[in-house]
Amino acid sequence: MCTHTPKCPTADSPAGDTAQVVARHPEQGWSLLCNAVLFFEDTGELLPDGRGIPPRRPLAAV
Template identity: 70%
Template sequence: MCFHTPVCPPARADDREAARVVAHHPEQGWSLLCNAVLLFEDTGELLPDGRVVAPHRPAPVSLTGAAA
């Protein structure tokens, strides 16, 4: 349960990644969020109920057609 103000979003919310980090292990590539979500550096997630959220990196920006 979150005791922060404002309260962190729950693990089932779309904005769950906005929860505060309570443990950070960059050498292992993961962080534990206040809502019990494990967030991996490749943007994948492991939710508290065991569901896996695949990495969701943004698509690369194409520079073709851009003014030079």
């Protein structure tokens, strides 16, 4: 799906969430990355194979 140079990281790469955004839907809280990852505003992800990555938000300071 990626046509950028250099190529964006693959969906299963540790840096997969750094791929370029191809569609942004802030009203719904998600963006589609060029490697077919759905990236959610809470930092959760849905990979192209259907696996989910839980949110990685930092915990609030006490």
